[in-house]
Amino acid sequence: MKKVSIKDIAQHLNVSVSAVSLTLNGKGDEKRISKTTQKRIVEYAQEQNYRPNSFAKGLQKGKSEIIGLVVPNISDVFFSRIARRIEKQAEQAGYDVIFSSTGENIEKESKKIQSMLDRQVDGLIIASCQKNTSDILKLKQNNFPFVLIDRLYPEIETNYVGFDNVGGVSSAVNQLIQAGRKRIGFVTLSMNLGTIRERLDSYLQTMKEHALPVENGFVHEMDYNNDEADMQNVIREMLKKPCNIEAIVFATHFLASEGLRQLKELNIRVPDDVAIVSYGEQKDFDLFEPAITAVNLPINEMGDKAVDILLRNMKETNFSYEQLRLKTELVVRKSCGAK
Amino acid sequence: MKKVSIKDIAQHLNVSVSAVSLTLNGKGDEKRISKTTQKRIVEYAQEQNYRPNSFAKGLQKGKSEIIGLVVPNISDVFFSRIARRIEKQAEQAGYDVIFSSTGENIEKESKKIQSMLDRQVDGLIIASCQKNTSDILKLKQNNFPFVLIDRLYPEIETNYVGFDNVGGVSSAVNQLIQAGRKRIGFVTLSMNLGTIRERLDSYLQTMKEHALPVENGFVHEMDYNNDEADMQNVIREMLKKPCNIEAIVFATHFLASEGLRQLKELNIRVPDDVAIVSYGEQKDFDLFEPAITAVNLPINEMGDKAVDILLRNMKETNFSYEQLRLKTELVVRKSCGAK
């Protein structure tokens, strides 16, 4: 691309560089550049398709007009949907978005955050692996604008947008109880994430409230990179004595679909033999056999709110912080065995 | 973040700015900076957590080490999976990725591409709306490195990575024919995309080769923003006389799942009454009732190849261009009524 600089324009029109800069930034009137001069500048700039060099601008202003998005994995629908929303909202405010996937890895997360700071992003939205206390703390101490999504550091006061995991899981468990199930298991991830812990706690709590048993083998924590065999073993164990599970709550949508896959593999009838509920919706859960009951998470809202908070944080100098828990909604389908 | 500049370091250590720059860029030996000086510089830089300002660097070098990714919608799994791959490959080569969604809208696409160029991206990967000839042409004329993915401009010679739509659709149609279906319909999008046209052409061609009828009402082009009602009407028409469709090929995975949804709504038995095949896989198609036969598209490979070509294009000065068609693979499941 041939590039026309502000200097080129100035030279060609025999005006000063500052006149051009001022005019092109809409400060012509304010700074009393004559209408005629302004007109000549604007027209010539247009004609030459002048485009400001964002490096020069950024260098000068110390701002990039970029928001950085750090997530475990952009190809996960959950995060890509959030990304889309963030992009949309950011765009309206004149920001571009740059993203990085961290693979739930702390070193990588740290590197990516650093790299974004090097690029002078004006703010960050982070779904952290939740082991990265040091970076989060550093950001906070430096008063750098950022908001955590989905994953919280309870010991650090920061902006945060998450889901009401407790309410969500309890609505799932309650639904199964209502449908008459008593021996209800919980399949979750072995990750040390607050959001994951909350889900487990809510399951335990809800069972307790109903005086229902949570015996050995009722709860299983899968490795993040679990494979079919793992899930099959887990399901097998839950089904046989002494567990004799009648229902399972899955802590994520992908655990639910993998669970259903293995239940089918083992020729277990869902929901007749085992009822299931997924914490987290997935496209076309209604087309599954059986259609899967799921707790719907307001993903779009998460993206919207995150940007909203971030922008305000970036603007207001003494913004403290804001924390949000978004309400979930149970979508009842066949798999939970509801009457 | 408090920022330490190269100048600060130089002043503190009583050496020149250039010595610091050279050393920190690993050119110390080459330019004969004494080992001791180098050591002092490196240590102090580390201690002060020096981070180069990428704006200054970019301004100076005219390079950003950013690859721009322009897609219709980042929240579409198809594109987010590609994005992840691109990110991965780009990272290994030292590039960050910035993305933009265009919503299949030409004005927006044009704006986004421009904005990326303003940011001085070093290269672009574009899934274009395919109506944006002028921008693509401009990029090409300026010898700017870019590669088109999925969507081709047949009249412009550019880098391109796409799928073998013709082979893919014909494998789908053939499968249905093998399963004994004769009256086979095709539901596609009304978008004027080459990749969409190829799919339709391949359907028509394959039917012709087998001397099978393609009558009025056999082919339907849905609006991109179709809703349930549209799909239900289409299905209804295909089912009744004079169409009496026995099987349907859907041109995209989301058309397929929406189609199945409406077939179920109408209490049509799949595959007994109507067999279906989807062009494009979707997570958990195997769990649907019935499990959906689909043409699997090598998405990861698309991302990999795109970056591969782009990087080479960026490096080699007189790179001409490269076009690739990736082979698809039919995954047979219950929905196609295979024996």
Next chain:
DNA sequence: TTGAAAGCGTTACCAT
């Protein structure tokens, strides 16, 4: 009403 010039942080060339 306009122009000149400093400065943003780096790199790279030219001196010494």
Next chain:
DNA sequence: ATGGTAACGCTTTCAA
């Protein structure tokens, strides 16, 4: 071996 300095393109303050 090392230092000085122009240049990258832009914004903004100060003078005129």
